[in-house]
Amino acid sequence: MPKRASIWAWFWVAVVAIYFFVPLYATFQYSLQAKRGTLGFTAYQNVLQTPEFAKSFTLSLQTAVITILVSTLLIVPTAYWVQLKIPRARSLIEFFTLLPFVIPAVVLVFGLIRAYNGTGLTDSSNGIYTIMVGAYVTLSFPYVYRSVDNGLQSIKVRTLTEAAQSLGAGWFTILFKVIFPNVFVSIINGAFITFAIVMGEFTIASLLSQKTFGPYLYQLSSSKVYEPSALSILSLALTWLCIALIQLIGRRSGQSRTTVF
């Protein structure tokens, strides 16, 4: 009986693997066919040599880093404060974290533009860029908040805070010397997911006319044949790299320690 169950389990694993890997393999193989009759990395070379690629990739990279910094500095203290002072509000905040999933990106962008219209943010390219980062912070909210909230639940937030207070620490010291180091892995988890989202995001960047990696990928697909597939594979590789890094840092977290003096 267990043997039969095991066979069925493997059968379903195989079905899912085929469903997932076959299109991926097809895209990969297609991206290798840029030179007629031979398989090679010509499409990848073409993509990597284009100045627009470097430009859009750098802009997305920069946006991802800023988004991670802003969302970390905003969400970690929020999650900490909610757990410490208003634990009853956790369910309400969790509801808020679902909103970015429910509200379509188009609605979010037009909402932001309407809200900030006439404030000066909509008049300059820097202002529009700021709105985009704000929108990305909103998109990252569910991932970063839930990750950090789980991390905070795994440590005794109240007791650690009180222990630090009894030793003379103020809120800044408690946050940066006690809380941040102890939820570091959770922050990294949220950060990498944010990174992957921002690097591939298309709708918001496109509607705000920002030349990031997502719109570049779309633009490329309308003018080239093999290069978009190569770029998709590169983008996917980047996401997998992020996940691998999360795993690596998570495993090493046991050894990552802070020094006080």
Added chain:
Amino acid sequence: MAFLELTNIRKEFSAFTAVEDFNLKVDKGEFVSFLGPSGCGKTTTLRMIAGFEKPTNGQITIDSSDITSVPANKRNIGMVFQSYALFPNLSVANNIGFGLKVRGESAAVIKQRVSEMLDLIRMQEFANRFPHQLSGGQQQRVALARAIAIRPQVLLMDEPLSALDAKIRIALRQEIRAIQRQLGITTIYVTHDQEEALSISDRIVVMSRGRMEQIGTPLDIYNTPETRFVASFVGTLNLLDAKVVDARGGRIKIDDQEIEIGQQLLGAQVGKGVSVAIRPEAISINGKSGGLGNHLNGAVDDVSFLGSVVRVRVRLETQHINFDTFNNPNLKPPAIGQAVSLNFMPEACMVVRDE
């Protein structure tokens, strides 16, 4: 002048009064325990001294300065928590040095003080370990060292041994007391374990339902409990319902058997109900204490072997009474159903208030 003084402390959480009418004076270097069941307000009182809770009314002073409204991080009070509360990301040495670093001490001063503390808790070789690499007892010793490294005016301990197993608990409480005596640090210790409180404290505050029931030395609390609650909570005790027979002569009746209680019951009317407490160790059977004193006749209902002591439960007419006898391998304990005569001195009887 008391070093730590709590005056008319009251703490309300919405409609619930956690602590009321709490007055306490603690001398410098004194070790005072708050003893009581869960929810009696002992931890809330401790947290008010620490600054984690603000009293609804009342004043807290340390060394004559009012700290009632001073934030917790400005009070210079060390605290040891039940769950150790060591910072998981810091080594033992860094945990101990944390408070000194926060105070802006130089690296050399911190290093020296940390080394002193590690010597004090005999954990020098564990300096570079992390909390998860230590046992519960070791973690609590580090937490103690961390709390006293900052040279606090008062040390607060919130059930620090509750999470440890019995053997370590006894060893560590002796160690805590020795360190406290050595440093002469004023200490408030919260526990629900009466044996712990009796063994470690200079004075004990017994609390119930947010109020102070009795304050006194361990001997006072154990030998002369003032209320029925203290009598029943501290140690094992027989609490018997009795009726006054002769108030002036100190004679009462328990299940129609008359005994003397060694004190006058001033103001009590004949026939009035009173609560009488007798410690199990104050009773012997069949006139072993020379036939003097009181006798109560009954039959053995149950015999419990507790190691060095055998506890025998005797049924009177409507009530039960326990007595303890040392385990003697050469003597058989009384058999169940055996008729016995319980013998105890009148002075062993304590008349306690009902509240």
